[in-house]
Amino acid sequence: MTDPGSLFTRNLCDVVGRDALTTRLSEEFVFADLGADAVRPLLTFDDLNQLLANCAPEPPRMRLHKDGSPVPLDRYTEQGTASRTARRIVRPESLYRELRSGASLVLDGVDRMHPPVGAAADDLMRLTKERAQANLYLIWGESRGFDTHWDDHDTVIVQVEGTKHWQVHGPGSRPFPMKNDTDHTHTPPRDADGELHMVWEGVLRPGQVIHVPRGWWHTVTGTGEVSMHLTFGFTRATGIDWADALVRRLFEQEAFRQDLPRFAEPDVRRKHRHELVTRITELAESMDLDAFLAERDARFPRRTSFSLPWPVEEGAPPADALVEFVPILPPPLRHEGEGADARVALTVAGKRYRLPPVTGPVLAAIAEHRELSVAELAEHAGVEVDVCAQVVAALSRHHLVLVR
Numbered sequence: 001m002t003d004p005g006s007l008f009t010r011n012l013c014d015v016v017g018r019d020a021l022t023t024r025l026s027e028e029f030v031f032a033d034l035g036a037d038a039v040r041p042l043l044t045f046d047d048l049n050q051l052l053a054n055c056a057p058e059p060p061r062m063r064l065h066k067d068g069s070p071v072p073l074d075r076y077t078e079q080g081t082a083s084r085t086a087r088r089i090v091r092p093e094s095l096y097r098e099l100r101s102g103a104s105l106v107l108d109g110v111d112r113m114h115p116p117v118g119a120a121a122d123d124l125m126r127l128t129k130e131r132a133q134a135n136l137y138l139i140w141g142e143s144r145g146f147d148t149h150w151d152d153h154d155t156v157i158v159q160v161e162g163t164k165h166w167q168v169h170g171p172g173s174r175p176f177p178m179k180n181d182t183d184h185t186h187t188p189p190r191d192a193d194g195e196l197h198m199v200w201e202g203v204l205r206p207g208q209v210i211h212v213p214r215g216w217w218h219t220v221t222g223t224g225e226v227s228m229h230l231t232f233g234f235t236r237a238t239g240i241d242w243a244d245a246l247v248r249r250l251f252e253q254e255a256f257r258q259d260l261p262r263f264a265e266p267d268v269r270r271k272h273r274h275e276l277v278t279r280i281t282e283l284a285e286s287m288d289l290d291a292f293l294a295e296r297d298a299r300f301p302r303r304t305s306f307s308l309p310w311p312v313e314e315g316a317p318p319a320d321a322l323v324e325f326v327p328i329l330p331p332p333l334r335h336e337g338e339g340a341d342a343r344v345a346l347t348v349a350g351k352r353y354r355l356p357p358v359t360g361p362v363l364a365a366i367a368e369h370r371e372l373s374v375a376e377l378a379e380h381a382g383v384e385v386d387v388c389a390q391v392v393a394a395l396s397r398h399h400l401v402l403v404r
Contacts, residue, residue: 030211068147104145152179161228188217316389322404330367
């Protein structure tokens with residue numbers, strides 16, 4: 001079986017090709033058959049039943065859709081309390097009834113509820129260097145949960161159970177539409193005869209994967225049997241993000257912090273505007289895209305995780321303890337200073353760390369392999385086991401590694 005933590009960077013790249021995959025992301029439709037065994041560890045019906053029971057997700061995180069419209073909450077939930085807090089509680093028998101009648105179940109953020117899906121989402125983030133989330137879609141019969149539509153983010157669909165019929169129509173009348181856009185009236189692509197254009201049509205089976213770029217219209221329907229798939233969504237950086245970063249830098253400029261000369265003479269206002277244009281042009285010319293993307297990577301968030309008791313207790317973990325690297329994207333390590341002032345510097349989730357030089361080889365090794373025992377990590381880093389264990393203990397207190 002496939003390790004969910006390498007589903008995309010290894011399995012999908014082995015089929016499609018890493019270079020071809022990264023260059024085709026957001027630009028072209030991609031289909032790959034990884035085989036049912038590759039996706040079986042992600043999510044089963046037993047896993048789903050446990051998630052619904054133990055996590056008790058409530059709307060809007062868990063919701064039902066039918067024929068393009070949401071199913072009213074009163075049809076499958078009731079008002080209840082949990083820890084003295086009012087909430088909506090899903091009624092199992094009502095949920096079953098709605099699913100039997102053709103409703104589609106949507107469960108958002110499964111990656112934050114189920115570790116195997118979380119590991120796969122992390123792997124996709126390492127491939128795309130963008131934040132990703134996984135949602136689950138479950139349906140029986142031939143009905144559809146949504147009308148023909150487009151998504152404001154890129155998607156990778158992984159079929160895990162049953163089958164589902166897909167029609168991918170391609171980009172519509174507005175290229176690269178966005179969630180916060182000025183125009184949502186664009187239409188799907190049509191052929192000369194007025195019929196919806198078709199880039200790809202087929203039935204997805206367990207282990208098959210497709211990539212549908214942002215803004216591409218598609219129609220999805222049931223095949224008469226059960227279908228359960230995961231949609232991994234990610235939003236790539238655009239010129240809007242670069243411009244937002246540029247605007248944040250304008251706070252450094254005194255001219256932009258000044259009040260606009262609303263009541264001054266026209267010549268004064270023209271002069272002030274000219275200064276603003278000059279300053280913003282100079283700053284825009286200095287904002288290199290590579291530097292912007294590197295800064296964006298340095299702010300990439302960590303997934304919430306805990307490593308008790310090691311970060312609190314005194315002492316170091318044993319040689320057979322498992323060490324897991326926390327940052328999703330491996331940060332660049334920089335060596336600063338010399339002699340007693342020498343430090344290894346790195347930035348994770350927007351926080352800068354300056355650590356003793358002995359941490360350098362340990363950090364480099366765990367960032368490359370992501371999960372090793374203390375003894376294995378010491379061997380890869382070329383340090384003594386007891387030294388490695390002490391470094392691991394210190395790194396765990398900074399939430400840079402987990403110790404199991």
